[in-house]
Amino acid sequence: MRVDVTRRGGVAGVSLHATLDTRQLTETDAPRVEAALRALPWGRLSQGSMGPDRFRYEIVTAGDDHERRVMLSESEIPEALRPLLALLADRGQIRPASIE
Amino acid sequence: MTASSVRHCIVPPSVLHRLARSADEAVRDAALNALALDARFRLARAECAATLRHRPAPVTFSRTGGQPQRTIYDQQGSESQTPGVVIRVEGQAPSQDEAANQAYDGLGATYAYYWTVFERDSIDAAGMPLLGLVHYGRRYANAFWDGAGHMFFGDGDGQILTQTTAGIDVIGHELTHGVTQYEANLTYSGQSGALNESVSDVFGIQVKQYVLGQDVHNSDWLIGADIVGPALRPALRSMKRPGTANAYDDQPADMDGYVSGGDVHTNSGIPNHAFYVMASALGGYAWDAAGPIWYAALADPQLRPNATFRDFARITLRQAQQTYGTGSDQAHAVQQGWEAVKISL
Numbered sequence A: 001m002r003v004d005v006t007r008r009g010g011v012a013g014v015s016l017h018a019t020l021d022t023r024q025l026t027e028t029d030a031p032r033v034e035a036a037l038r039a040l041p042w043g044r045l046s047q048g049s050m051g052p053d054r055f056r057y058e059i060v061t062a063g064d065d066h067e068r069r070v071m072l073s074e075s076e077i078p079e080a081l082r083p084l085l086a087l088l089a090d091r092g093q094i095r096p097a098s099i100e
Numbered sequence B: 001m002t003a004s005s006v007r008h009c010i011v012p013p014s015v016l017h018r019l020a021r022s023a024d025e026a027v028r029d030a031a032l033n034a035l036a037l038d039a040r041f042r043l044a045r046a047e048c049a050a051t052l053r054h055r056p057a058p059v060t061f062s063r064t065g066g067q068p069q070r071t072i073y074d075q076q077g078s079e080s081q082t083p084g085v086v087i088r089v090e091g092q093a094p095s096q097d098e099a100a101n102q103a104y105d106g107l108g109a110t111y112a113y114y115w116t117v118f119e120r121d122s123i124d125a126a127g128m129p130l131l132g133l134v135h136y137g138r139r140y141a142n143a144f145w146d147g148a149g150h151m152f153f154g155d156g157d158g159q160i161l162t163q164t165t166a167g168i169d170v171i172g173h174e175l176t177h178g179v180t181q182y183e184a185n186l187t188y189s190g191q192s193g194a195l196n197e198s199v200s201d202v203f204g205i206q207v208k209q210y211v212l213g214q215d216v217h218n219s220d221w222l223i224g225a226d227i228v229g230p231a232l233r234p235a236l237r238s239m240k241r242p243g244t245a246n247a248y249d250d251q252p253a254d255m256d257g258y259v260s261g262g263d264v265h266t267n268s269g270i271p272n273h274a275f276y277v278m279a280s281a282l283g284g285y286a287w288d289a290a291g292p293i294w295y296a297a298l299a300d301p302q303l304r305p306n307a308t309f310r311d312f313a314r315i316t317l318r319q320a321q322q323t324y325g326t327g328s329d330q331a332h333a334v335q336q337g338w339e340a341v342k343i344s345l
């Protein structure tokens, strides 16, 4: 399962982006992450309100016929997705804060 | 200073400020009047101090103030929002944990800055205990104030950020988000969001300057220089030259570069630079006049949560004129600062 993950916010004032594949995860993590991804509130594009300098995530997956997208505040990230975010931290590309 | 010269105020200004933001017009007017009196009283005290060449006794309320109440907890890599294991409490000797000691010192420095310069007793101006939660998350590249008395510190990912407790300016920045929350409560998006961010940088850098005894010319005016990882060196932001702090810095230095719909950390470069220009024009220490003008504007009940840069700029000018005089150097410096970033007053 391929996903585009972007992290925004944080005191550093940069965003972090990566195109990731669940095949890059361990055999134990991959099915758990895929299940957690399927359960996300796809199509919801407004995060719950969070305080200053908190992280916000945008996850986009290219389906067969249409793109799916979801925005999450860091407190809404399910525990099972953490290995994916660790991958983002390892492989992500830094971008200026205001570049979409 | 004799005991009789210590004045007591029945309603603390922080409470008046809250009332002044009340939806009820009568309550608001009454509070605004009381605050105007309070401002004149404070000005009289400042003038008295200048004449007598010493500091008047602090205005005291129910709590005497002047002493932080810090507790540092070890989150042990967890992202739990509840405090973990206590490492160090107020008054205890340094622990073996360097991050814990840095957090303790940074919280103390921020408290000392706000107390000595503004007689503000902690974040809420009412002695709120300061809780520092270190080793939050795994390789967590961030630090934040949660709006409820806790400051969380990540150890950094080693690329974007290193150990976040090492940044005194960053600690001042985060705790100032708390101060803003109790004062203007600037909405965290658009221009008011960029102002919220800028106010945190403005007071964050002053906390660092205060600890290091730096005047406006000795300061590097860089934010986060002590916590950036290799990818963002040499710093997160530059108040002197916005947009030049690192390879990804997209901050504009004036309104010509304003990014419509941009991140709050991007457009904050504009008011950041206005403060730098004003403080530099005045010389000396930033907290002599520049900081107090910005603080008075932040605490001014007429600064609404949805304020624009221009709204804020006008209040800083009015505050400078009221405190120092219409034709004063301070008022001119404020005008110079906003002119430099192309905001017309």
Ligand SMILES: [Zn+2]
Binding pocket: A011, A052, A053, B173, B174, B177, B197, B200
């Ligand atoms: Zn901030």
